[in-house]
Amino acid sequence: xESELFGGIFPEPKNFYKEYEETTVVHKRTNSDEIILNLVxxxxxxxxxxxxxxxxxxxxxxxxxxxxxKGVTNESILELGAGGGLPxxxxxxxxxTVISTDYPDEVLIENLEKNVKKNVKEPQLSNIKVHxxxxxxxxxxxxxxxxxxxxxxxxxENENKKEIDEKEKEKEKEQENENENEKEQEQEQEQEQExxxxxxxxxxxxKNKFDLILMSDLLFNHVCHEDxxxxxxxxxxxxxxxxxxxxxxxxxxxxxEKDLKFFEIAKKSGFLVDKIGTEFRxxxxxxxxGDEQERSIVNIYEMTLExxxxxxxxxxxxxxxxxxxxxxxxxxxxxxxxxxxIYDYTKNQVLLQKRSVKKKVYPGLYDLSCGGHISSxxxxxxxxxxxxxxxxxxxxxxxxxxxxxxxxMITKYENGLIDREIKIVYLLNWEQIKNKTIKFIDGEVEExxxxxxxxxxxxxxxxxPKFTPxxxxxxxxxxxxxxxxxxxxxK
Ligand SMILES: C[S@@+](CC[C@H](N)C(=O)[O-])C[C@H]1O[C@@H](n2cnc3c(N)ncnc32)[C@H](O)[C@@H]1O
Numbered sequence: 001x002e003s004e005l006f007g008g009i010f011p012e013p014k015n016f017y018k019e020y021e022e023t024t025v026v027h028k029r030t031n032s033d034e035i036i037l038n039l040v041x042x043x044x045x046x047x048x049x050x051x052x053x054x055x056x057x058x059x060x061x062x063x064x065x066x067x068x069x070k071g072v073t074n075e076s077i078l079e080l081g082a083g084g085g086l087p088x089x090x091x092x093x094x095x096x097t098v099i100s101t102d103y104p105d106e107v108l109i110e111n112l113e114k115n116v117k118k119n120v121k122e123p124q125l126s127n128i129k130v131h132x133x134x135x136x137x138x139x140x141x142x143x144x145x146x147x148x149x150x151x152x153x154x155x156x157e158n159e160n161k162k163e164i165d166e167k168e169k170e171k172e173k174e175q176e177n178e179n180e181n182e183k184e185q186e187q188e189q190e191q192e193q194e195x196x197x198x199x200x201x202x203x204x205x206x207k208n209k210f211d212l213i214l215m216s217d218l219l220f221n222h223v224c225h226e227d228x229x230x231x232x233x234x235x236x237x238x239x240x241x242x243x244x245x246x247x248x249x250x251x252x253x254x255x256x257e258k259d260l261k262f263f264e265i266a267k268k269s270g271f272l273v274d275k276i277g278t279e280f281r282x283x284x285x286x287x288x289x290g291d292e293q294e295r296s297i298v299n300i301y302e303m304t305l306e307x308x309x310x311x312x313x314x315x316x317x318x319x320x321x322x323x324x325x326x327x328x329x330x331x332x333x334x335x336x337x338x339x340x341x342i343y344d345y346t347k348n349q350v351l352l353q354k355r356s357v358k359k360k361v362y363p364g365l366y367d368l369s370c371g372g373h374i375s376s377x378x379x380x381x382x383x384x385x386x387x388x389x390x391x392x393x394x395x396x397x398x399x400x401x402x403x404x405x406x407x408x409m410i411t412k413y414e415n416g417l418i419d420r421e422i423k424i425v426y427l428l429n430w431e432q433i434k435n436k437t438i439k440f441i442d443g444e445v446e447e448x449x450x451x452x453x454x455x456x457x458x459x460x461x462x463x464x465p466k467f468t469p470x471x472x473x474x475x476x477x478x479x480x481x482x483x484x485x486x487x488x489x490x491k
Contacts (some may be wrong), residue, residue: 024484025050027086029093030062035119037084040111046220047083047108048238052281053217053247056298057087059279060245061214066407068277068300069245072096075211076146078235080135080228081218083108085115088214092120092128097149099142099210104132127153136227139235147208206377213244220251225262229269233305240307245269247298249281253290258316263301270324271303284371308376309335314408316422322376332418334375334408338384339423340401341478342369344430345485348453351430353391354446355468364446367468369428388428392448393439402427409471420481425478427485453482 013376027050029294040048056065063071072091077098079088088100099114102108120128129145167333213232219225236242244266250256263273288295309328311321316336328335342351350369357364372387374380381398388394404425411419438448451459455480460470 001059017359023048025084027055027058029058029090030064033093035086035089038111038118039084039197040107043105043108043110045081045103045105046217047081047102049284050084050086051158051217052249052284053298054083054086055281056279056300057214057216057245057247058090060247060300061087061090065277065279065300069302072212076150076209077212077214078142078146078210079214079216080133080231081215083216084114085112085130087216088128089116089119091214092116092124095124096127097146097153098128099131099145099149100128101131101133101142103134108132123156126156132350133231134227135224136230142235143208146210150207153453205299206239206242206477209237209242209377211237211242213242215244215246217248219246219248219262220255220257220259221263222255225265228262228266229271232266232271232303233269234304238305238377240305240310240325242305244303244305246301246303248301249284249296249298250294251285251288251290253294256294263303266303270306270308270327272306274302274304276300276302294366307373309333309373310376312336314422316406316408316424325373329417329419332410332420334420334422336422336424337373338371338380339368339425340370340384340388340428341425341482342428342430342433343482343485344434344450346431347450348391349450350456350482351448351450352456353448356444356446359444362468364448365468366451366466369448374424383392384426390442391440391445393441394436396428396433398426400432402429405477407474407477409474423474425481427481429485453479 004216022041023039025037025039027037029035031340039050042048055159059065060069062071063069071094075091075096075097077088077096079085079091079098079100080101082088082100085102087099088098092098102112109130109132110272116130117125127149129149131142131145133142208411213236215228218228232244236244246338248259250259267273275307277300279300281298283292283295285295306324306326308322309325311319311323311328312334313319314334320383323331323333323335325335327333343349344351353369354364355362355365370384370387372383374383379385381401383396384401385396388396404427406422406424408420408422411421413419440446442477459467460475463469
């Protein structure tokens with residue numbers, strides 16, 4: 001690499017420029033399928049090699065390095081500086097929706113497009129698009145393209161499903177002996193499927209953002225680190241599930257510290273950085289200088305973008321800024337949270353969750369039915385649906401949630417932290433969900449228990465230590481609303 005960078009004062013040997021011609025490389029996938037890639041002739045941005053980092057990235061995506069990363073199946077993926085495009089191509093073949101980008105230079109983009117078309121056939125071909133993109137630039141064109149691709153994909157999947165359903169219906173007609181009971185069961189299943197569909201569409205309201213960004217061997221260009229982080233922040237989903245996979249070889253070991261500065265910038269922007277391993281791949285440029293071991297390995301990093309929240313004022317109105325959740329708590333910045341209370345008005349009782357003993361705040365105490373933060377990019381009802389599903393395994397429709405009030409509240413903790421939250425409170429009628437099974441999917445909840453309203457009032461009054469502390473004004477509003485529950489139902 002170094003020799004290519006500086007050339008030399010002596011005449012180049014015969015065939016020296018041969019390595020600067022376009023080349024073709026063949027990559028064998030885990031399933032033995034071959035991917036044939038064309039690489040551009042010498043390019044100042046180093047797009048003319050298939051770098052070891054992208055081979056390791058491809059293994060990660062395929063799930064070959066299970067101890068480090070579980071692989072991908074249907075994530076929305078953005079690859080930056082894709083070069084020959086190997087990881088993008090593999091991700092699309094594995095079923096992901098992929099936008100493969102490189103510097104907007106015609107030669108690079110045409111070559112990337114050629115590689116995609118050569119190796120990916122329908123139906124996967126519709127799930128990968130190539131786009132010119134310079135790091136740090138506006139990500140909206142990429143997000144727009146992703147939205148279009150996902151909508152088309154969903155439409156196709158629904159059409160396929162319809163076809164299968166129709167075939168099944170025909171078969172059903174032939175079976176005349178169906179009894180009433182069986183019909184009822186089918187209707188129930190259909191309802192569940194309908195809700196499941198809604199869940200897929202709405203549960204992840206950060207759905208127009210990327211789940212995963214791939215960066216293979218991009219850290220060499222130190223002046224671009226800020227731009228790379230900026231792109232990741234803008235393009236990734238903000239609900240705490242967005243990730244970046246970075247694979248990097250320090251081809252110039254003496255500049256390793258400078259390469260690694262990228263992670264410091266990422267940490268300051270709300271990324272949790274985890275070095276998940278290394279892979280030995282061998283030296284790419286034997287004639288170069290520097291520690292050989294360092295130049296032979298690919299380092300693998302996983303960066304998770306912390307959940308980000310919208311900054312709001314005391315009326316709960318968004319102020320146009322976002323902050324990592326930890327910063328909102330550390331600095332006492334106003335943000336919104338949702339509270340859901342499940343109420344059985346036929347028995348006058350409320351269903352409370354017992355918080356997992358593993359929770360940092362109030363472990364093992366009884367609390368509301370379900371609650372959580374509202375990630376930036378998610379609307380409130382979508383967040384309610386997601387929390388109900390993740391904490392209690394309940395799939396519900398948005399219309400089943402009854403808004404009762406919202407109020408600002410300041411909580412001071414012993415460690416000096418001040419939490420400034422707008423509580424947005426909903427009731428959920430037990431009658432509408434009583435046939436469903438409660439499952440503790442994310443492990444945040446230990447058990448659910450019914451409490452008669454009368455007993456609950458008493459426990460709050462006595463500040464029973466088995467319950468999370470409750471603000472008297474909040475409680476009064478809540479109990480009032482619950483007592484007037486039937487009025488809400490009539491609305
Ligand atoms: C070292 S190559 C890595 C290529 C590929 N990821 C691999 O591992 O095989 C760096 C890639 O980043 C791209 N690149 C460099 N600077 C860029 C920038 N500012 N914006 C977008 N792409 C850039 C180059 O065109 C090139 O494809």
